[in-house]
Amino acid sequence: MTTTTLPVTVAATRRAQPARADELQAWAATLCQTAARFPGHLRSDVRRRRTGDTAHVTVSLTFATATAASAWEASPERADLLARGELLTDGAPVTAALIPGTPPPPRWRTSLIVWAGLFPFALVLNAAAGPALAAMPLLPRTLLTTALLVPLAVYVGIPLVSRLLGSRAR
Template identity: 50%
Template sequence: MATTALPVTMSAVRRARVTQEARLDVWADQLCTAAAQFPGFVGSDVHRRHTRRTHEVRVTLVFASATEAAAWESSSIRGELTAAGDALTEELSIALAPQQPVAGRARTALVVWTGLVPFALLLNALGEHLLEHLPVVPRTMVSTMILVPLAVYIGIPAVQRSLARWHARRPLR
């Protein structure tokens, strides 16, 4: 079976020193132009964020594979541009850590449903006679005002804890 290389996205945020805002914008464009000359370059994006006190630039570069991204990262032109960018920017006091992958929608729906059903069954079994005299809309509002907090604060966290324990016991493949 042939394996396909996955694209690699790299992103960096720079905050301009005072009076260097325009030069930082030019630098970001130069960085994207230089990266575009490398094999495997897929695309780039520059997002500028201005506030009263700061001017930040987020540069995102996409390469077709990790090998091509590594070639860009180890290139002399990237090193020169990075040094030039350092002269225009102040250090950010935050580290941009990689994020955990987001659970799929089907898994999320299943977790929510599993955390909600026990409370819905209890409400219908034990409290139906208390609500049956209400019209449909008020009855639905009352039942959801009871069910949603129970599911959100008790049911869904319990399901997530159970899944975490189950995943921890599974052997690695």
């Protein structure tokens, strides 16, 4: 039996403290340069996103194997850099490990999660405001209901259903 080793990408996003976005971006560049010296390092990427007065910096590191990525994550160099990065950021990092070849969930599961996250809000809206909505012309009624239902489903319903289902039914 032949096994194939796939690269592993680890990404983390940090929110910069006010007026420290440039320092955080410089720190991220140093982190990438340090990671590049580790065996198995393939590439690094730093992206900066600004929303109003808040800046977020995302660092992505790709290693040839999970073992190489683990060696970087266990290194004292990384620990030292993370400690220095803490001084520049607010909140906990948002991290993800992206392993190529991991299939997305089946479409039927995604459809079920979206429906289950949307249905309760649609039911309550129609029960509570049905008569008032029925009096409205179709276009404004549709604009209003979708403007209410989509954010509720995306920010409340779908995450809740996803947590309840966990990784089952994959």
